[in-house]
Amino acid sequence: MPQSVCPVCESVLDFEPWHDGVSSQEICPFCGIHFGYNDARPDLREAVYTEWRSEWDSAGRRPITGSEWKRVSTSVAQRALSKLRPH
Numbered sequence: 842m843p844q845s846v847c848p849v850c851e852s853v854l855d856f857e858p859w860h861d862g863v864s865s866q867e868i869c870p871f872c873g874i875h876f877g878y879n880d881a882r883p884d885l886r887e888a889v890y891t892e893w894r895s896e897w898d899s900a901g902r903r904p905i906t907g908s909e910w911k912r913v914s915t916s917v918a919q920r921a922l923s924k925l926r927p928h
């Protein structure tokens with residue numbers, strides 16, 4: 842099994858989130874980010890990881906799942922997008 846580290850929560854994963862530009866479509870079991878979905882846009886990826894990490898921190902460092910995931914997913918995408926816009 843390839844091992845790697847989650848770019849959001851730094852937990853050790855037993856899969857690679859991305860390999861040669863192809864996403865794993867896996868969900869991090871520690872923070873709940875969905876690789877290939879939440880971080881699909883390369884230009885937003887770093888911002889998404891940063892925003893997801895702050896959500897995960899404020900959620901008490903447990904996986905974000907279910908209806909909470911839907912809320913966080915939308916909110917993280919909006920905040921990542923807003924960082925691209927000139928201030």
Ligand SMILES: [Zn+2]
Nearest residue numbers: 847850869872
């Ligand atoms: Zn993670």
